Amino acid sequence: MLKNPTYTIIDVETTGRSNQITEISIFKFDGTTIVDEFTSLVNPNAYIPAHITALTGIDNAMVANAPTFAEIAKDVLNITENTIFVAHNVNFDYNVIRNEFKAIDIEFRRKKLCTVRLSRSLIPGLKSYSLGKLCKSLDIHISDRHRARGDAAATVILFQLLLAQENAEETFQKFLKRTSKEATLPPHLPSNIFEALPTKPGIYYFKNKKGKIIYVGKAKNIQKRVLSHFYNKAQKELDLCRETADIDFELSGSELVALLMEDAAIKHYYPIYNTASKRTPKRYAIFEYSDRRGVKHLAINDAKMIPNPIITFYNVRDCRTYIESLCMQFDLCPKYCHLQERVSECSHFLLETCKGICKHEEAVTTYNERVDKAIDHTRNASKNVVIKETGRTSEEEAFIIVKNGLYLGYGFIGHDLQISHTDELEDHLIKQKDNVDVQRILKKVLFSAASNNRNITTIAC
Incomplete structure (x- = not known):
């Protein structure tokens, strides 16, 4: 632990979702005695919602003539200088204050200690570690609950109790180490839960105190991705972390299977x-039409406008990439594939596949036969496939089945099993529902140019 450390024990009240400070209280504590104090209402220059007023008692009239944060910033800097920033759920108060400083172009950095996490470690086994219930369990009186000074004063008493616990010095040293993640982890998440997370691909579940799943994510490295949530200072991430009390996971073996599982x-x-997967993504279609010469074109439009598309994607870039691949594979003309507009003859920087249809050097029927082959190839290419992926362990591999154009699901199979026909894979299949999001994921793998660099194998069923 630092030699003779000084602490500033802090609480802030805010406007709620926008998190502008309405009141701040700071007690400077030398480990034994309160040596200084700064408490002030703050004009947030924002509306205080009625439900926040009902909770804190702070209304818009009370802060109308209070100083802004910019006007008290020097006081906050001075009292916290060379101290350890302490709060109950420290990341909330710390990030609120740091964001206020950021808004006035001042960098704010202090060492941190969280009394929630310290309490969990030094006084284990309590039903709740919220400030109110914790203080009730420890017989600490809180006057003016949900006001900055009342909550900060109660936290000072709690902090004194924590300093007096048997293993306090060892615990404080651990929490203050530069490599420690204790100040980064959500206040209600036990550190052993985080440390048990694997560094392999899969999906993870954030759960609240009641065990309800509040967020699902996927990752190539689960532990690293989960940690990134804790470092993210976006308001949504702060709210998520404040509610997180447990994290579960499932291994996938590969990022593609993780996407499908997620x-x-x-x-x-x-x-x-x-929120992202609750939205219906916009689709774009590749379709065919013939011009006055009878030349068949391949073009792109909003899928809603095309009754019988050749294939659909979920952004225009993937449509263009796929058409480029058809041009190369079937010697099609970039002009008639609408990769070049308003040109009399094609002159694409990448594609030199045209055999002269745009220069009237090739018969229309001959060119159209190749277009038809490209269309047939597209419509049949992804109807029946098995995609092989890396398994969760070295003893297995993963697979994904698409039959008659529908996603059936994924599964895992040991290397020691002999599969003579792809139908036998269905005994090991974890069945899933097909939907537009899954089709978007799979089409990107099967048809985009980037998929050519993936180590996957497709097999006709």
Whole structure:
């Protein structure tokens, strides 16, 4: 532990979701005695919602003539200088204050200690570690609950009790180490839960105190990805971490299987902090039409406008990339594939596949035959495939089955099993539902140019 450390024990009240400070209280504590104090209402220059006023008692009239944070910033800097920043759920108070300083172009950095995490370590076994319930369990009186000075004063008494615990010095040293993640982890998440997370691909579940899944994510390295949530200072991430009390996981073996597992889990649990997979992505279609000469074109449009598309993707870039691959494979003309617009003859910087249709050097029927082959190839290429992926261990491999164009699911199979026909894989299949998000994931793998660099094998069923 630092030699003769000084602490500043801090609590802030805010406007709620926007988290502008409405009140701040700081007690400077030398380990034995309070040596200084700074407490002030703060004008947030923002509206205080009624539900926040009901909780804290602070209304818009009370802060109308209070100083802004910019006006008290020097006082906050001075009293916290060369101290350890202490708070109950320290990441919340610390990030709120740091963001206020950031708004006025001042960098704020202090060592941190969290009395929630310290209490869990030094006084284990309590039902709740919220400030109110913890103080009730320890017979600490709080006057003016949910006001900055009242909560900060109670935290000072709690902190004194923590300093007096049998293993306090060892615990404080551990928490203050530069390599320690104790100040980074969510206040209600036991460190052993985080340390047990693997560094392999898979999906992870953030759960609240009641065990309800509130977020599902996927990762190539689960532990590293989970840690990134704790370092992220976006308000959504701060809210997520404040509610997180447990983390579970499932290994996938590969990022692709993790993507599919994540989509299925989100659609099963509908976690409150997952939003992206709840939206229906816009689709774009590649379609065919013939011009006055009878030349067949391949073009791109909004899928809603195309009744019978050749294939759909979820962004225009993937459509263009796929058409480029068809041009190269079937010697098609970039002009008639709409990779070049408003040109009389094609002159694509990458594609030199055209055999002269745009210069009237090739018969229309001959060119159209190749277009038809490209269309047939596209419509049949992904109907029946098995995609092989890396397994969760070195003794197995993963597979994904698409049959008649529908995603059936994924599975894992040991290397020691002899599979003579792909139908036998279905005995090991973890069945899943097909949907537009899964189709988007799989089409990107099967058809985008980037998929050519992936170590996957497709086998006709």
